[in-house]
Amino acid sequence: MNAPAEFLDYGADAIIMAGLNGRNWALDDYVARGGYEALKKILAGKIPPATVIAEVKKSALRGRGGAGFPTGLKWSFMPQQYAGEKYLVCNSDEGEPGTFKDRDIMRYNPHILIEGMAIAAYAMGCKRGYNYIHGEIWDTYERCEQALGQAYSAGLLGDNILGSGFSFHLYNHHGYGAYICGEETALLESLEGKKGLPRFKPPFPASFGLYGKPTTINNTETFAAVPWIIRHGGEAFLALGRPNNGGTKIFSVTGDVARPGNYEIKLGTPFAQLLDMAGGMRAGRKLKACIPGGSSMPVLPGEVMLSTDMDYDSIAKAGSMLGSGAVILMDDTRCMVRSLLRLSYFYFEESCGQCTPCREGTGWLWRVVDRIEHGKGRNGDLDLLLSVSDNIAGRTICALGDAAALPVKSFIKHFRDEFQYHIDHKQCLVPAYV
Numbered sequence: 001m002n003a004p005a006e007f008l009d010y011g012a013d014a015i016i017m018a019g020l021n022g023r024n025w026a027l028d029d030y031v032a033r034g035g036y037e038a039l040k041k042i043l044a045g046k047i048p049p050a051t052v053i054a055e056v057k058k059s060a061l062r063g064r065g066g067a068g069f070p071t072g073l074k075w076s077f078m079p080q081q082y083a084g085e086k087y088l089v090c091n092s093d094e095g096e097p098g099t100f101k102d103r104d105i106m107r108y109n110p111h112i113l114i115e116g117m118a119i120a121a122y123a124m125g126c127k128r129g130y131n132y133i134h135g136e137i138w139d140t141y142e143r144c145e146q147a148l149g150q151a152y153s154a155g156l157l158g159d160n161i162l163g164s165g166f167s168f169h170l171y172n173h174h175g176y177g178a179y180i181c182g183e184e185t186a187l188l189e190s191l192e193g194k195k196g197l198p199r200f201k202p203p204f205p206a207s208f209g210l211y212g213k214p215t216t217i218n219n220t221e222t223f224a225a226v227p228w229i230i231r232h233g234g235e236a237f238l239a240l241g242r243p244n245n246g247g248t249k250i251f252s253v254t255g256d257v258a259r260p261g262n263y264e265i266k267l268g269t270p271f272a273q274l275l276d277m278a279g280g281m282r283a284g285r286k287l288k289a290c291i292p293g294g295s296s297m298p299v300l301p302g303e304v305m306l307s308t309d310m311d312y313d314s315i316a317k318a319g320s321m322l323g324s325g326a327v328i329l330m331d332d333t334r335c336m337v338r339s340l341l342r343l344s345y346f347y348f349e350e351s352c353g354q355c356t357p358c359r360e361g362t363g364w365l366w367r368v369v370d371r372i373e374h375g376k377g378r379n380g381d382l383d384l385l386l387s388v389s390d391n392i393a394g395r396t397i398c399a400l401g402d403a404a405a406l407p408v409k410s411f412i413k414h415f416r417d418e419f420q421y422h423i424d425h426k427q428c429l430v431p432a433y434v
Helices: 027-032 037-045 049-059 071-076 101-108 110-124 138-153 184-191 220-232 234-240 271-277 312-318 336-350 356-373 381-392 400-425
Strands: 087-092 128-133 169-174 215-219 248-255 261-266 287-291 326-331
Touching (some): 049 071, 049 110, 049 220, 049 234, 087 110, 087 184, 110 128, 110 215, 138 169, 184 215, 215 220, 287 400, 356 381
Parallel strands (some): 087 128, 087 215, 128 169
Antiparallel strands (some): 287 326
16 A cells, blocks of 8 residues: 555544545644543543443444454453553554555554553553564554654653653564464464464463463554544444444455545445445446455355445344455456465465364365366365365364355355356356456
8 A cells, every 4th residue: 555545534533544644644743633632631630440441341342353352341351450560462463365454554643553552551551562563564663663762752651651650661563474473362472482373262361461461452453443432432432333333444445446445434334335435346347246354254245245234243144244344346257266266375375284174174175276266176076165164164273264264165155156167167157257
């Protein structure tokens, strides 16, 4: 992305992305937009941490990284009376294909992330935090380092922030580009200097996280929503969306669309409106399929998406998940077999290899789809793909196995005739595909 995100403008009270032009990311500009007022409000008023957490609960803010877990509830898991070190971690390891919202937040509005993390640290009693940044976006890491320096110089981070007695030290950590490190426990392993392999759960990070200490991990966009919630109240944030789906959400729109980019909209906005914002389908083609939440989520037929709203519950009712908010659009020239082949290869290559079902099964999925695509498909291959998927999903330490299996099952469910045509005729059903 060489340009800032598209947005719906809520006026001076824009939540995350609105109004940014790529040049006003620095501290002075952020403060001029009301930046750090939420943190100052908490510290000056000595608002109890429990009150901050209650406000976040009231907002119905859900984790923006993929799982959609209620943020305020997650914060309440952190043991308040724990006397030792507690850690706060931001998961900025954005590696899901089709997702590029978090890097734009860090490039164009890094201080909103810093402020959100400082508020979260206050609420949970954390004195140290880490922002784990995806290894393939070095310029974003450098921008975050500049922003940290500005925040420290202004006394907004460090010891005794603004004379309040509250101390919080925040560090950026540059990862190495491994997709698996987007899984929160693999991220913790990497932060500790070890190979990024997922941990068994339980214990969960809230009780045994970074360096074995209580740890809370949230996504970049999740933290970025917190300052607005504190300034305007949880009920105001909730009112922007729908019950159980509070606020706005940034969707990364890619594929066969006229204007790919990031679009911040209110949760509950009809998908058709989001598609219009992105200029509609490229060259006026018909929407054939859509993956609404990143490559690991089930694909949906175009006609289903066009009657669906963009919120967690509506997408789930339609048969998929909102996930990270990566909306991947495919028009009627796209071959579903070849599309699935590319996805299957990604998960085969990115499997960490720790769990046998995932290590072996992702390779089987890719190889079977590959032979179907290249005219060597056999009768029974589709049932074999479904069987292998069932033997991966739910049988691995982390969710990467499910991420590999869900696209396979959903592609076959909705486009089985196209797969069967490849097997029967040894060629593609879509003559326009190039």
